[in-house]
Amino acid sequence: MLNKQTLKHEISFSGIGIHSGEQIRMTLKPSRSGKIFFRRLDLGGLVVDLDPRRIDALNCTCLVFESGRIQTMEHLMAVLYMFGLDSLEIELFGGEIPIMDGSAAPLARAVLEAGVVPVEPQRHVVRVIKPCTLEEGGASLSLSPAENLNISYAIDFDHPLIGRQEISFDLTREVFxxxxxxxxxxxxxxxxxxxxxxxxxxxxxxxxxxxLDDCGTISGPLRFRDEFVRHKALDLIGDLALFGHPLLGRFQADKAGHRLHHRAVLFLIENPDFWTFEEAKFPRFLGD
Ligand SMILES: [Zn+2]
Structure with missing residues (x-):
């Protein structure tokens, strides 16, 4: 059995919400609760639990509750997942996770520096045991059994800088x-x-x-020639993280997006015969 983990030290960020345009303050705080939850300081300290059934996933992944929403969670969720952080309080002044530079690198660097420590509650790893393909308007997302967590992504945009791009990798923290x-x-x-x-x-x-304009990028050079498909893989990791368990399986996405990623999470929740709890092997990205 593995213990859940929290941060060793709290970390604060401030930045703009890419969708809301709000200036947001966010502090990730150690918690022994065994769950990830938000505390909205701008709503009188309202506590909002991370609940995969209360997600709106159209243009970004958004947690919806009675009096508001928390937008653009996917990059933060990917970082927490990759560091095995599943016991955390996320204090927010605002309704969105700051976009930072548009990637997960600033959040990942900060978490790497702060470090993680185990807490008492146990973590349960999930292994996919049966294949399934979800489809939606020409896009698909397949899940199937695999030794580790394997992510494949393909996109196809009719744009001179993008075109068809494909990526496939066994997820490790180093690769991430x-x-x-x-x-x-x-x-x-x-x-x-x-x-x-x-x-x-x-x-x-x-x-x-x-x-991007019609010919190329107007925001300076790319970080990778295939930065686009790599970012889609990041979004997929962040969306799968909402399932709440480290996963062993292969996830193959073709022209998918947040909605289809989230449908895969709901599929896993509603179809427990497609997976089993795994006691013997842990995903490589958790460091074993
Ligand atoms: Zn994204």
């Missing part, structure tokens, strides 16, 4: 930190007016996303 965490979110200049009309992308800038 070097190859996945630095990949930034991206958006198309032509979509921005429509998004803003819907109250989205209000905080998006050239410093917090890769922004």
């Amino acid at each position: 930190l070097k190859e996945i965490a630095p990949a930034r979110t991206f958006g198309f200049l032509k979509d921005i007016p429509e998004l803003r009309k819907r109250g989205l992308a209000l905080g998006g800038t050239l410093d917090s996303a890769v922004v």
Whole structure:
């Protein structure tokens, strides 16, 4: 059995919410509770539990509750998952996780520096034991048994800088930190007016996303030639993290997005015959 883990020291961040445009303060605080929960200081200290059934996953992954929402959780969730942090209080002044530079690298660096410590509650690893494919309008997400946590992603955009990009890897913390965490979110200049009309992308800038016009990027050089598909893999890891258990299995996404990622989490919750608790082997990314 493995123990759950929390942070050794608290860490604070401040930054803009890419969708709300709000200036947000966030502090990740050690907790012995055995769960991840939010405390909204701007709503009188309201406590909101992380609940995968209360997610709205259209343009970003968003936790919805009676009096509000917490937007853009996916990059933070990916970092917590990769460091095995599953007992944590997330104090927020604002309704969104700060976007930072559009990637998970600043959050990952801070967590790496702060360090993690075990707490008493036990962690339960889940192994996928049967294959299944979810489909939605030309996109698909398949899950199947595998020795470790294996992620494959393919995207296909009719854009000269993107085209078809594919990535596949066995997830380790090292791969995550070097190859996945630095990949930034991206958006198309032509979509921005429509998004803003819907109250989205209000905080998006050239410093917090890769922004593309019809020919190329207007936000400076890419960090990787295939930064786009790497970022989609980051989003998938962050969305799978909402299942709440370290996973052993292969997840293959083709032209998917937050909605389909989240459907996979709901599928796992509703179909426990597709997985089993694993006592003997732990995912490589947890360090064993
Ligand atoms: Zn993202």
